[in-house]
Amino acid sequence: xxxxxxxxxxxxxxxxxxxxxxxxxxxxxxxxxxxxxxxxxxxxxxxxxxxxxxxxxxxxxxxxxxxxxxxxxxxxxxxxxxxxxxxxxxxxxxxxxxxxxxxxxxxxxxxxxxxxxxxxxxxxxxxxxxxxxxxxxxxxxxxxxxxxxxxxxxxxxxxxxxxxxxxxxxxxxxxxxxxxxxxxxxxxxxxxxxxxxxxxxxxxxxxxxxxxxxxxxxxxxxxxxxxxxxxxxxxxxxxxxxxxxxxxxxxxxxxxxxxxxxxxxxxxxxxxxxxxxxxxxxxxxxxxxxxxxxxxxxxxxxxxxxxxxxxxxxxxxxxxxxxxxxxxxxxxxxxxxxxxxxxxxxxxxxxxxxxxxxxxxxxxxxxxxxxxxxxxxxxxxxxxxxxxxxxxxxxxxxxxxxxxxxxxxxxxx
Numbered sequence: 001x002x003x004x005x006x007x008x009x010x011x012x013x014x015x016x017x018x019x020x021x022x023x024x025x026x027x028x029x030x031x032x033x034x035x036x037x038x039x040x041x042x043x044x045x046x047x048x049x050x051x052x053x054x055x056x057x058x059x060x061x062x063x064x065x066x067x068x069x070x071x072x073x074x075x076x077x078x079x080x081x082x083x084x085x086x087x088x089x090x091x092x093x094x095x096x097x098x099x100x101x102x103x104x105x106x107x108x109x110x111x112x113x114x115x116x117x118x119x120x121x122x123x124x125x126x127x128x129x130x131x132x133x134x135x136x137x138x139x140x141x142x143x144x145x146x147x148x149x150x151x152x153x154x155x156x157x158x159x160x161x162x163x164x165x166x167x168x169x170x171x172x173x174x175x176x177x178x179x180x181x182x183x184x185x186x187x188x189x190x191x192x193x194x195x196x197x198x199x200x201x202x203x204x205x206x207x208x209x210x211x212x213x214x215x216x217x218x219x220x221x222x223x224x225x226x227x228x229x230x231x232x233x234x235x236x237x238x239x240x241x242x243x244x245x246x247x248x249x250x251x252x253x254x255x256x257x258x259x260x261x262x263x264x265x266x267x268x269x270x271x272x273x274x275x276x277x278x279x280x281x282x283x284x285x286x287x288x289x290x291x292x293x294x295x296x297x298x299x300x301x302x303x304x305x306x307x308x309x310x311x312x313x314x315x316x317x318x319x320x321x322x323x324x325x326x327x328x329x330x331x332x333x334x335x336x337x338x339x340x341x342x343x344x345x346x347x348x349x350x351x352x353x354x355x356x357x358x359x360x361x362x363x364x365x366x367x368x369x370x371x372x373x374x375x376x377x378x379x380x381x382x383x384x385x386x387x388x389x390x391x392x393x394x395x396x397x398x399x400x401x402x403x404x405x406x407x408x409x410x411x412x413x
Contacts, residue, residue, distance in 0.1 A: 027082070027337070028222045029326060030317030035075050035339050036332030036374075037312060040367055041068030043346055046124050047363045050278070050294075055271065057278040065278075066294030069127060069202065070210055070305035071312055072339070076131060077138070077214015078313075084142050087219055091142040094398040099135055099142075101397035105390045106340070107132025113347050114179035120351040125201040126179045128343075133196045133204045134211045141215060149216035153209050157302040160206030161289055164297055167198045167205070174199060206297050213306055222317060231314030239307030246292035246300035250277070255290045262287040334374035338384025342370045 110128025263281030
């Protein structure tokens with residue numbers, strides 16, 4: 001039965017353009033909506049933190065900790081797939097140059113934000129430099145089929161944490177503390193690279209799991225109800241399976257006790273349960289690989305957050321097929337079209353320390369202000385300011401590397 005309303009903002013191209021020409025897939029409303037939801041989740045984690053004053057995990061940490069960042073990484077892969085043709089990949093030197101340009105600009109933005117984060121001692125790990133390296137490492141994967149990418153993602157979810165654990169004892173720790181900054185490129189380049197690969201809070205060797213999965217998702221027909229349902233149900237099954245397996249190992253087979261002895265020996269056993277279940281510890285022993293805590297970079301953490309991200313995307317795709325819910329979620333969708341702008345703005349606002357003693361008011365200001373700004377900017381201007389700037393420079397990089405004999409196609413939406 002035909003759908004009586006648009007699922008995309010622009011119609012898909014009638015055919016794939018010649019190799020090397022730019023062909024971006026149309027925007028999918030549900031993808032932007034999922035990105036907007038993840039943005040609000042990340043705001044909540046940064047505002048409320050991981051633990052309350054009584055030592056219990058905050059609701060924000062329990063529901064959004066790890067999951068919001070994982071969803072962003074997954075959707076970064078989806079966006080990368082869209083900019084290289086979607087279901088019909090168009091990859092070549094122009095596309096590689098555009099991806100490299102985007103990575104460089106996102107990385108530079110993250111390193112500049114690091115100055116604000118360090119000065120304010122935020123405790124917010126800026127993710128953009130990690131994203132930049134993820135984008136660069138994705139270049140050889142752009143031609144792969146969805147099934148191959150999905151298999152690679154699951155392999156990395158299992159092998160990545162082991163590699164990270166091994167290499168943390170081999171690669172040098174960075175000389176800097178806190179988020180990396182631009183000057184670290186020159187004063188501690190090896191430390192910066194090892195920080196991004198294994199020592200940081202989003203180790204790229206393991207977080208390629210999400211980008212590969214996002215590339216696989218972005219190569220699918222996301223206007224299909226069947227695909228959306230598979231993402232929702234498959235994601236829920238993966239998340240629940242990983243969560244329940246980790247819980248059984250921790251609570252039924254003495255994993256909790258071993259993890260406590262290895263990572264939290266200074267915490268009395270009677271008080272240790274919330275800390276062991278929800279804190280990452282120092283990842284000094286192999287027992288850290290059975291943790292289910294957010295950002296623990298264990299196979300269980302990667303698999304359950306990957307499943308949660310896929311399920312959220314599937315749910316958003318299904319909900320936005322209905323006209324009333326699509327209109328209701330319109331502000332979230334608008335925010336999801338400019339995540340880089342809103343992410344940078346929220347880090348700068350947090351760095352001021354304003355309303356630090358009033359987390360509820362601060363979160364309300366961040367959430368409502370972001371949604372209002374996104375709706376107004378989207379209607380009046382269009383693409384977010386940082387997104388527009390990066391798109392222009394990436395387009396220039398694409399044009400410079402395009403063979404002169406190839407026709408130039410119109411700019412993507």
